[in-house]
Amino acid sequence: xxxxxxxxxxxxxxxxxxxxxxxxxxxxxxxxxxxxxxxxxxxxxxxxxxxxxxxxxxxxxxxxxxxxxxxxxxxxxxxxxxxxxxxxxxxxxxxxxxxxxxxxxxxxxxxxxxxxxxxxxxxxxxxxxxxxxxxxxxxxxxxxxxxxxxxxxxxxxxxxxxxxxxxxxxxxxxxxxxxxxxxxxxxxxxxxxxxxxxxxxxxxxxxxxxxxxxxxxxxxxxxxxxxxxxxxxxxxxxxxxxxxxxxxxxxxxxxxxxxxxxxxxxxxxxx
Numbered sequence: 001x002x003x004x005x006x007x008x009x010x011x012x013x014x015x016x017x018x019x020x021x022x023x024x025x026x027x028x029x030x031x032x033x034x035x036x037x038x039x040x041x042x043x044x045x046x047x048x049x050x051x052x053x054x055x056x057x058x059x060x061x062x063x064x065x066x067x068x069x070x071x072x073x074x075x076x077x078x079x080x081x082x083x084x085x086x087x088x089x090x091x092x093x094x095x096x097x098x099x100x101x102x103x104x105x106x107x108x109x110x111x112x113x114x115x116x117x118x119x120x121x122x123x124x125x126x127x128x129x130x131x132x133x134x135x136x137x138x139x140x141x142x143x144x145x146x147x148x149x150x151x152x153x154x155x156x157x158x159x160x161x162x163x164x165x166x167x168x169x170x171x172x173x174x175x176x177x178x179x180x181x182x183x184x185x186x187x188x189x190x191x192x193x194x195x196x197x198x199x200x201x202x203x204x205x206x207x208x209x210x211x212x213x214x215x216x217x218x219x220x221x222x223x224x225x226x227x228x229x230x231x232x233x234x235x236x237x238x239x240x241x242x243x244x245x246x247x248x249x250x251x252x253x254x255x256x257x258x259x260x261x262x263x264x265x266x267x268x269x270x271x
Contacts, residue, residue, distance in 0.1 A: 001047070001122075001148075002047070002048070002122065002124050002125060002126055002144050002147065002207060003048060003049045003050060003122065004049070004050045004051070004052070004119070004120060004121065004122060004125045004126070005043050005048045005050070005051045005052070005126040005127065005128060005140075006051070006052045006053075006054065006112075006113065006116045006119075006120075006125060006126070006127050006128075007036075007053055007054065007127070007128050007129075007130055008054045008103070008109055008112040008113070008127075008129065008130075009024075009026055009036075009053050009054055009055045009059055009062055009130060010054055010055055010056040010059060010102075010103040010104075010106070010112060011025075011106070012058070012106070013025030013256070015256050015257045015258065016028070016256065016257070016258055016261060019258075023061070024059050024061045024062050025130075025131075025255075025256070026039075026062060026130050027061065027062065027065055028261065029265075030133070030255065030261070030264050030265050030268055031265050031268040031269045034065070035130060035133065035255050035264075036062070036130055037094070038133055038135075039128050039130050039133075040094050040097075042128070042134070042138055042139070042140050042141075043126070043128070043140060044097075045138050045140075045141060046126070046138055046140035046141040046144055047141070047144065048097075048126060048140070049097060050097055050099065050119075051097050051098050051099070052098075052099045052100070052101060052116045052119050052120075053098055053099070053100050053101070054100075054101050054102070054103050054112045054113075054115055054116065055100055055101075055102060055103070056102060056103055056104045057102065057104055063100055065091075066091055066094060066095045066098060067095065068091075072084070072088040072091075076088065099119055101115045101116055101119070102115070103115050106226070107221070107225075107226055107227055108221070108222075108224075108226025108227040108228055108229075109129075109226075109227075109228065109229045110216050110219060110226070110227035110228055110229045110231065110232055111216075111226070111227045113127065113208070113212065113213075113216060113229055114213060114216040114217060114227075117213045120210055120213075122210070123209060123210055124147065124153065124207055124208065124209055125207070125208060125210070126140055126143075126144070126205075126206070126207055126208075127204075127205070127206040127207075127208055127229075128140065128204060128205055128206075129204025129205075130204075130255070131254060131255050131256030132156075132203055132204030132205070132252065132253075132255070132256075133252075133253040133254075133255050133264055134156075134205070134248060134250040134251065134252055134253070135250055135251050135253060135268060135271065136249075136250045136251050136271070137248065137249040137250035137251075138250070139156055139203075139205050139248040139250050140205055142246065142248060142249065143156065143205055143207055143246050143248070144207065146181055146244060146246050147207045150177070150181075150242070150244060152242040152243065152244050153206075153207055153208055153209050153233075153236075153241065153242065153243045153244065154206070154207040154243070154244045154246050155184070155187075155202055155203075155205070155206050155233075155243060155244070155245055155246065156202070156203035156204070156205035156206070156245075156246055156248050157171060157182070157200050157201065157203065157245035157246055157247050158200070158201055158203050158247070158248070158252055159199055159200055159201075160199055160200075161199070162193060162196070163193065165190075165191060165193055165196040165199060166190055166191065166192060166193065166196075167190060168190065168201035168202060169187050169189050169190070169201065169202035169228075169230040170187070170188050170191050170196045170197060170198060170199070170200065170201055170202070171184055171186070171187055171198055171200040171201070171202065171245050172184070172185045172186035172187075172188070172197035172198060173185060173198060173245060177244065179247075180246060180247045180248075180249075181244050181245070181247070182200075182244065182245045182247075183242065183243075183244060183245075184237060184243040184244065184245050185237070186234060186237065187202060187230045187233050187234050187237070187243075188230070189222065189228045189230040189231065190223060200245060202230065202245075203248070203252060205248070206229070208229075208233075209236065209241060211236065211241070212229075212232055212233070212236060215232040215235045215236060216232050219231060219232050219235070253267055253268075
């Protein structure tokens with residue numbers, strides 16, 4: 001059973017400047033609720049018991065958000081506000097399941113994953129990228145179901161416009177397992193339009209094997225001088241590790257750009 005998740009949060013959120021010049025993008029409210037809480041709620045509903053946050057010294061605000069007990073106790077002592085009390089109880093629930101590690105240099109998602117090695121106990125773990133919000137259906141829950149069925153690593157998949165493949169990790173599919181799941185032959189990080197093997201993109205939900213840590217520890221930087229998780233996934237595929245691309249049923253929202261952030265608030269307000 002998958003009971004642990006990791007969430008990389010060390011990125012500076014430059015696509016959301018100037019807001020992120022003073023505020024962590026993951027705490028920006030989406031329809032009145034911090035974006036990171038949607039990700040945590042997805043984890044809880046999927047049966048996750050422990051979440052590892054990867055932050056940097058510049059993102060200490062995230063840690064403070066979950067460890068601001070003195071502030072809440074002082075307010076509640078003066079003001080018997082039921083709404084504030086319920087919000088504090090919710091934060092305490094999150095706090096019990098969160099651990100923190102640091103990635104102070106922006107060396108890529110693969111490097112961020114490697115920082116969590118000492119915390120991971122099971123053979124597989126879940127990773128969620130906070131910029132990718134998936135609403136209406138719990139993507140992590142459906143991926144765990146696929147993992148339990150096939151005893152395999154799983155990644156979320158979505159069709160994207162051919163002209164946008166250069167901003168995604170793109171799948172080359174090997175075999176159709178059923179209507180929503182495909183065996184992966186290759187994952188290519190940000191290919192050119194000409195070299196893209198499909199228009200099926202990797203979305204920010206992964207069930208990864210613990211064996212990925214040994215690959216990451218030896219991996220050299222790729223495009224942009226960063227250690228990409230897709231490169232280590234490809235190494236595992238080359239060594240006969242099975243990865244499944246799962247076409248999820250929920251609605252994808254990109255919260256990492258200004259336009260996407262505004263759209264996310266409007267979409268969630270409709271629910």
